Amino acid sequence: MNLRQWGRDLGLGVRFAFAGGREGWMRAVLTAVGVGLGVALLLLSTALPNALSTRQEREKARQDYSFMEQPPAKADNTVVIADTGTTFRGDDVRGREVEPEGPRAPLPPGVDAWPAKGDMLVSPALKKLLTSDEGKLLRERVPYRITGTIGESGLIGSHELAYYAGASGLGKLVDGPNVTRIDKFGDPDTSPEETDPVLALLNLVVIVMLLMPVAVFIAAAVRFGGERRDRRLAALRLVGADGGMARRVAAGEAMAGALLGLVLGTGFFLIGRQAAGSVEVMGISVWPSYLNPTPLLATLVAVAVPAAAVLVTLFALRGVVIEPLGVVRSAKPSRRRLWWRLLLPVVGLALLYPMLGQGRSNGDFNQYLVVGGVLLLLVGVTALLPWLVERCVARLGSGSVSWQLAVRRLQLSSGTAARMVNGVAVAVAAAIALQMLFAGVDDQYTKDSAQDLSRAQMQVRVPDGIPLAATARKFTETKGVRKVISLGENYVSSLSFDSESGSSLEAELTVGDCGALREVAKLPSCRDGDVFALDGYGYSNDGPKLNKPGKKLYVASSVPGKSGEVTWTVPAGVIKGHSIKSLTGVERGGFLITPAALPENLAPMIGGQLYLSIDESVPDAYEYARNTAAKVNPLVDPINWASTTTSHKFDAIRTGLLVGAICVLALIGASLLVSQLEQLRERRKLLSSLVAFGTRRRTLGMSVLWQTAIPIALGLLLASVVGLTLGAVLLKMTGTPVGVDWASVLSMTGCGAAVVLLVTLLSLPPLMRLMRPDGLRTE
Known part of the structure; x- marks a missing residue:
């Protein structure tokens, strides 16, 4: 089979996706929305390293303390800086009083001229706060006249509160605390900072575990409309296509949705990038210009997503016999094999095994082994869950009408149900492992302050x-x-x-x-x-x-x-x-x-x-x-x-995890909702038929809830086992005693269940509309 034939078949699939009428467009758009949400988060992830690097560079560029043992002598190119920073309702305010000592006094980034005595330059966020009723108390503390704003290059985030105020008489305080004289801004120290192996491991694991659910969702999104696609492939065989060509055409359709998803994802990212300048999460804010994806990583996303769509589709159809009169999948599917599914987590554990007990005293952890081991363990969740759902629902029996409808549906298409909750299971497994790791090493980075808060605060x-x-x-x-x-x-x-x-x-x-x-x-x-x-x-x-x-x-x-x-x-x-x-x-x-x-x-x-x-x-x-x-x-x-003090770097990684977890949870909810709507759309005629035969709408609503609840319960059970295992291994790697915070485990599984429940409730109104009698109409 030559590349030209592959190109023709894939191109034919693309044409079917966009020239297949309303049905084809609906399928392509649903796939594109699911893929687009994942692509947007992937692009955001590729932009985060640049955003963090830019924040650090701007922080270094404006550093205003002397790096010499003695500050420079007074000259026409020096300025005296007094640190007058404060805190307002939990938010840090970066404040500086300044006294330039000559016409060549250096200026920090974002400032064109020093303010006169009694005047100040402020960040846009601080100006907004000071001119509002909420800033009345802070105004008493910062009584200077606002004469201008600090430029973007002098701020590390759009919500940063900062000011430079003109002052006099600071020269005589240079030898005291919080006051120094400088002749330039910026940190000249370019020597690499010593890294803590455990913190480096935390950082690496957080990145892998946040991106893994995104990849799972993209893989699931390209398989929207699978049952309808199979019927079209049977018709394609009827007009003379062989099995291989049918599969390649199907891959082309999936690729079309993925390509449209790239376009939508880029649009979602640009909208989110612009909106990022107006929000603050966990005290972190950025300027939109910070969120520029690394060209290499952005190119990798653009190539990997369509390629993944083709590969996932071909892999999904590997066991499907497509004949001119139908698809064999309509019969009872063959039982899924377990051995290769267990092999994935076993190999993952084998990759992590050499690093057990390494701790922080034996050098850095091998990044390739860490990434490979963690990925295989989490991929093992997606491989084991379809087998687990199939085996469990095959043994479920009698019950209410809604229960029987749900169970029979799951028995016929357990793979579809498992794909819906795969991302949730992976996210929960990752969250449990990370929670165990953070809780285990927390006491190494969080110390009691010894301050007696019962006597003073x-x-x-x-x-x-x-x-x-x-x-x-x-x-x-x-x-x-x-x-x-x-x-x-x-x-x-x-x-x-x-x-x-x-x-x-x-x-x-x-x-x-x-x-x-x-x-x-x-x-x-x-x-x-x-x-x-x-x-x-x-x-x-x-x-x-x-x-x-x-x-x-x-x-x-x-x-x-x-x-x-x-x-x-x-x-x-x-x-x-x-x-x-x-x-x-x-x-x-x-x-x-x-x-x-x-x-x-x-x-x-x-x-x-x-x-x-x-x-x-x-x-x-x-x-x-x-x-x-x-x-x-x-x-x-x-x-x-405060009763405790926490390492700044450890706290930064934990904050990054929380910000990333919020984004992933939002993606989970949005993608699940799109997937649920696609499932209901495919079953429109069946639902209308059941209502026409007298089935109560409430019964059908409960059946949809059961169809979601059973797989998610099994998924959360599997996620808990894998998450606890991975968490224990990571703790052993850091040389930390293994302990389980069951309250955190329950809270993580509860969050996953809550997301699924919310998605199910949001899908009920569309479900009611799909049960109308006109759903039986056909052309």
Whole structure:
């Protein structure tokens, strides 16, 4: 058989698809919609690497901190940057105060000219927020006049909240926290970042498991209209075509639908790409220009989808005998063989076996073995499910009329029913395995913060030089703040900081009222004017050695731009106290001083921390606290306490999984609905006949529900087994003890069942219309 003959037969199939009248067009369009949805998601997947890369590049291009040990000296090509970022109702706001020091001061991407003092440039999303009623509280915190917007090249996403505000007097704060001087923007460090093998494995498995259901749906979509197609092929044999030609013509019809699906999929993708700029998912947003598929991957999709349509059709017809008077499939089909279906997951496990116990200490995981093993296990679901459905429905017997109608339909076409739920089963199996893997390694990337949330929920660092007591009073008067614990901090040294001889002994110095000091120590008694020496060591072992009445200790100023030190003499009558875990989970050492015992010359040297107890019943209580902090000093950014801290990369992968899972679930629902409508359309005359003979519509509706419920129940059972197996293997590969979170397994299977139930309910109105008597009319 030469290529010319193949081309003629495939071309004839394409002509049949588009020149077959209304019936042919309907079939081609339904196939194209199913394929198009999958193609759109595939194109989105090929565009995601470019989107993530572009986000990282733009983040690096605007980095504004010095990479040198010492910031550059003031010159006409430098600018002072102060980080005034904040958080508003859970969303990060990237804020910068800027002071250019000369006409050649560098500009970040997206900015054409620096704003004047009191003015600011904002991102479009922040401008929209600040000019709305929802942004009233944030406006108090960002009181600058809006004079322009930041260009797209200076933002990592369309929903990013960011601003640059003009300021003055920042030069004297350069040596302090959150303020630096730079002469250029961007990250010059191009050295490759060290990768964590487990995170790399997570990333790879997430990509494979999200794309696999898409491929399954595309393969199922090209087989829409299979029964009607078989009758047409019999007619083709009647006019002289042989069996091979009939199969190639059928493949051409499928290819026509796939090619139309490519066009629709490209349209869906372009619409979705444009819409992507107006949505934010899990805190991630992109510009439409980010979503440009890699040319090589886009070409691969364009070639692979029509080729897959041809191959899937030829594979589906391999056991079908097409004769001039009919198709043998109308008789009882031969029983499906099990051995080769079991071979797929067994080979998949064999590929993953060499990496069991590898963990993160034995190098990177073999990408080819991981991809091959995971793919074969998931493909095994699609191969085993038709066999499982066939064997189970063959044993189902008597019941209600709706049950019998459903069972008989499944017995005659169990393969069609299995194809409908294959994608759901694959998605659920992948979700269960991923959930097990994420839950297993979670404790490696999520740590307890040691912060005591029962005593405080927010921490505020008060810059040195700002009166701590006055600041604490402002927070006490703030709406939504229940209690303020104020602790001043510095360090004492046995030697002057200018001394070059000997080694110095150092200890902590903590200032606070009796209530605050009892948060860090157990005190026998306390009144204003007392001084305490703690038996704990804190960050050093020197505290007890310095507790000698009359000993002179030195305290240095840590105020940016202000040098000097003062002497503090250890007074007589120092009371001993016992260290306990403080609010931050650590024990302090050194000395505790009440305000009345603090020498006047030492007070300016004390910076400190405020720990706020927030009344969460007050709406926007955290925002009121942040507004107070901004009034104290724009550089003050309160920190929300959390019981745990999570690795940024691990959290990013998990976020990517959730975003991808939402897209795949949407595809599952849409493709299942299209498939269900195609099944009902093919059975229009049968449904109308049953109604004409007196079958109740409710009975037919229930039969459709049973036809969906039985395969999905079997599919979810198989998915659970494969998902648990794959999850256990992946955990063994990472060197993590195997554990099953049954609540997560049930939630994953419940999501799959809910999608199918929703699709079934949405298909009931079309079902009612198809049961009308005019469905019996023919021409």
